Amino acid sequence: xxxxxxxxxxxxxxxxxxxPKSSASASPPHGYVEGAQEKAEQQSRLLLxxxxxxxxxxxxxxxxxxxxxxxRTGTTGLTTDGRFGYFHTSGGLHVVDxxxxxxxxxxxxxxxxxxxxxxxxLPGGPGTRVRSxxxxxxxxxxxxxxxxxxxADLEKGRAGAPRTLPGTQAGVVVPYAExxxxxxxxxxxxxxxxxxxxxxxxxxxxxxxxxxxxxxAVTRRGVVLGCADGALLVRxxxxxxxxxxxxxxxxxxxxxRATAFRHRPGSDTLTAPAGERAVWVLDVTERxxxxxxxxxxxxxxxxGEGSPLIVLQSDGSLHGYDISTGKQLAATKxxxxxxxxxxxxxxxxxxxxxxxxxxxxxxxxxxxxYEIDYNDNLxxxxxxxxxxxxxxxxxxxx
Amino acid sequence: xxxxxxxxxxxxxxxxxLPVLVILALAGAGTACTSTDDRxxxxxxxxxxxxxxxxxxxxxxEVTVLMKPNADPHSFGLSAVQAAELERADLVIFNGxxxxxxxxxxxxxxxxxxxxxxxxxKAADPLTFQAHDEGGPEDEAGQPDPHFWTDPxxxxxxxxxxxxxxxxxxxxxxxxxxxxNADRYDGQLAGLTTWMEKSFGRVPEQRRALVTNHHVFxxxxxxxxxxxxxxxxxxxxxxxxxxSSDLRSLTQAMRKAGVHTVFADSSQPKRLAEVLRTxxxxxxxxxxxxxESLTEKGKGAGTYLQMMRANTTAMTDGLTGA
Numbered sequence: 001x002x003x004x005x006x007x008x009x010x011x012x013x014x015x016x017x018x019x020p021k022s023s024a025s026a027s028p029p030h031g032y033v034e035g036a037q038e039k040a041e042q043q044s045r046l047l048l049x050x051x052x053x054x055x056x057x058x059x060x061x062x063x064x065x066x067x068x069x070x071x072r073t074g075t076t077g078l079t080t081d082g083r084f085g086y087f088h089t090s091g092g093l094h095v096v097d098x099x100x101x102x103x104x105x106x107x108x109x110x111x112x113x114x115x116x117x118x119x120x121x122l123p124g125g126p127g128t129r130v131r132s133x134x135x136x137x138x139x140x141x142x143x144x145x146x147x148x149x150x151x152a153d154l155e156k157g158r159a160g161a162p163r164t165l166p167g168t169q170a171g172v173v174v175p176y177a178e179x180x181x182x183x184x185x186x187x188x189x190x191x192x193x194x195x196x197x198x199x200x201x202x203x204x205x206x207x208x209x210x211x212x213x214x215x216x217a218v219t220r221r222g223v224v225l226g227c228a229d230g231a232l233l234v235r236x237x238x239x240x241x242x243x244x245x246x247x248x249x250x251x252x253x254x255x256x257r258a259t260a261f262r263h264r265p266g267s268d269t270l271t272a273p274a275g276e277r278a279v280w281v282l283d284v285t286e287r288x289x290x291x292x293x294x295x296x297x298x299x300x301x302x303x304g305e306g307s308p309l310i311v312l313q314s315d316g317s318l319h320g321y322d323i324s325t326g327k328q329l330a331a332t333k334x335x336x337x338x339x340x341x342x343x344x345x346x347x348x349x350x351x352x353x354x355x356x357x358x359x360x361x362x363x364x365x366x367x368x369x370y371e372i373d374y375n376d377n378l379x380x381x382x383x384x385x386x387x388x389x390x391x392x393x394x395x396x397x398x
Numbered sequence: 399x400x401x402x403x404x405x406x407x408x409x410x411x412x413x414x415x416l417p418v419l420v421i422l423a424l425a426g427a428g429t430a431c432t433s434t435d436d437r438x439x440x441x442x443x444x445x446x447x448x449x450x451x452x453x454x455x456x457x458x459x460e461v462t463v464l465m466k467p468n469a470d471p472h473s474f475g476l477s478a479v480q481a482a483e484l485e486r487a488d489l490v491i492f493n494g495x496x497x498x499x500x501x502x503x504x505x506x507x508x509x510x511x512x513x514x515x516x517x518x519x520k521a522a523d524p525l526t527f528q529a530h531d532e533g534g535p536e537d538e539a540g541q542p543d544p545h546f547w548t549d550p551x552x553x554x555x556x557x558x559x560x561x562x563x564x565x566x567x568x569x570x571x572x573x574x575x576x577x578x579n580a581d582r583y584d585g586q587l588a589g590l591t592t593w594m595e596k597s598f599g600r601v602p603e604q605r606r607a608l609v610t611n612h613h614v615f616x617x618x619x620x621x622x623x624x625x626x627x628x629x630x631x632x633x634x635x636x637x638x639x640x641x642s643s644d645l646r647s648l649t650q651a652m653r654k655a656g657v658h659t660v661f662a663d664s665s666q667p668k669r670l671a672e673v674l675r676t677x678x679x680x681x682x683x684x685x686x687x688x689x690e691s692l693t694e695k696g697k698g699a700g701t702y703l704q705m706m707r708a709n710t711t712a713m714t715d716g717l718t719g720a
Contacts, residue, residue, distance in 0.1 A: 039665075040633070040663070040665070041633040041634040041665060042634055042635075044635055061634070062634050062635060062665075064638065108472075110473075355635075357635060358635050371635070371638075373641050375641070375643055376641035376642075376643060381638065381639035381641075382638055382639050
């Protein structure tokens with residue numbers, strides 16, 4: 001009996017900093033992530049790609065330094081979920097771990113930085129859309145087939161084996177509130193909202209339809225899905241899902257409806273081009289649409305919360321508008337070289353990425369990225385000169 | 399392994415068998431033990447309280463500190479081994495008042511398993527957080543402030559109570575030795591207070607302002623007559639090319655306080671000082687303080703006394719322009 005005291009080994013490992021971390025830990029230290037450093041500040045980075053040459057760079061916005069990563073040719077699009085970059089090509093999706101991300105614990109946030117690394121390829125042709133939450137990443141292809149990948153695999157640097165969601169999707173599958181939101185084709189004009197659990201099993205769904213679904217965004221107040229007559233806002237409270245329509249309230253011609261939302265991650269103010277010379281602003285909190293008249297729109301975005309609507313116009317200049325009055329507040333000289341055109345599914349165009357303090361605009365032909373202080377009359381805070389044409393850009397670290 | 403609480407200690411095996419048992423154990427387990435399980439054990443959550451407890455306990459019991467040097471008491475967690483250890487302790491000492499948010503449930507479990515637990519912060523006459531104009535823990539206004547250790551008088555009080563707890567709950571400990579340790583340490587703490595008063599006496603009344611993003615100096619401010627002015631410290635991408643509005647929270651705080659010294663951790667302190675100088679004119683200092691954790695031994699704040707002396711010197715020099 002007395003012997004058992006000694007043969008259990010020593011529990012007191014605290015004096016030995018080199019002691020290996022117990023892998024059988026019941027509760028790993030709060031916020032602990034293997035191979036990553038926790039940081040006090042947001043670790044913002046830009047992933048940049050030149051589809052012509054395949055050159056890919058990661059620009060660290062804190063140090064201002066650029067890092068080369070493996071080439072990705074034939075990219076038609078680049079999207080992110082805040083951590084991973086998804087390089088869309090005809091041969092599938094190439095996944096790169098941008099090595100900067102945040103974990104939101106509600107009342108506080110943890111920021112991490114780690115090495116940039118290649119994760120591998122996920123199947124999916126042109127028109128494939130990728131959406132993520134903390135646990136799963138969904139890949140919805142053009143034929144309406146959706147696959148569910150486990151984030152844990154991607155975080156370990158591998159694609160893993162996905163699970164296929166039953167049925168055919170008319171829109172994109174969006175992970176939200178530990179579930180998945182889909183719009184199932186009904187054979188009619190309108191698709192029906194369907195809620196699944198993370199295993200892909202259907203659960204009780206609110207009775208809601210969405211005609212010609214295009215565009216989606218996750219906000220703190222629910223998921224916004226773009227429909228022919230406005231938006232459908234899907235929310236979860238105490239495990240129950242509700243759906244609410246936010247109609248335009250006016251007749252909107254098809255080419256002027258919102259089909260692609262952009263916003264600051266975490267914000268409840270969405271923007272989308274409204275045809276060629278206006279931008280829609282959807283205030284999800286107030287559930288109101290505002291149409292702001294602008295010059296010819298190439299790209300738009302806003303940080304919300306009283307910050308201006310930022311619009312890149314076809315002469316390459318940025319314009320700032322007061323969202324509530326529609327008044328122009330500021331304009332820059334032309335920044336983006338050439339006559340930029342709005343991005344389409346087939347071609348890249350400049351974008352405006354927005355975070356809590358700055359906006360970023362890529363100038364492909366000028367081989368530059370601009371950092372814009374949107375709360376200071378669209379002041380150009382920094383200009384980053386590059387050795388590639390950054391036709392595709394996303395911001396990670398959030 | 400049978401779990402044992404402090405109440406039912408196994409009797410010490412007769413000394414003569416010990417060498418034999420150790421040899422057997424080494425042959426059988428292959429892991430050498432630094433501690434023998436029959437010594438009484440005190441487990442402490444934070445490293446600041448760990449140092450204070452170690453001073454009082456001396457070598458009369460095993461003191462295990464759960465929080466590593468340079469860690470964050472708000473977010474450190476426990477391994478399964480540490481959690482189990484907690485439940486085998488004779489006494490668990492924790493800061494409380496909401497500081498160790500991820501460890502509390504383990505302390506609670508230990509208490510339910512019959513382990514004596516002591517919440518030092520609660521016993522040290524806590525203050526409540528004040529609402530700051532900016533940069534302070536606004537949502538915490540009215541909540542008790544857990545950072546009592548920045549007031550050495552409160553630490554004296556807590557240390558005395560820790561000695562009482564050790565005497566009461568750690569079986570077989572030499573009470574005389576504990577009391578002697580406690581008296582000696584109490585004298586050192588009294589000396590610290592006197593020295594801090596003298597040091598801060600060099601800071602003119604109108605300059606006794608701590609412009610900071612740390613929420614831990616409320617007790618120190620109250621004890622030594624300082625004003626804490628909360629501010630948002632620009633960081634990361636904002637600091638690279640800031641506008642006046644990016645710096646406004648901080649520059650307003652500094653103007654209001656009438657000081658040119660900021661006490662904050664910054665990943666780019668030189669850069670921060672530079673942009674503030676441009677904005678305010680004159681020389682600006684950015685001074686880092688030790689706030690919630692001791693360092694490794696010999697790295698500036700290896701003990702509570704060293705931490706307090708280092709911070710006092712940094713504040714005094716920073717505010718008198720030494």
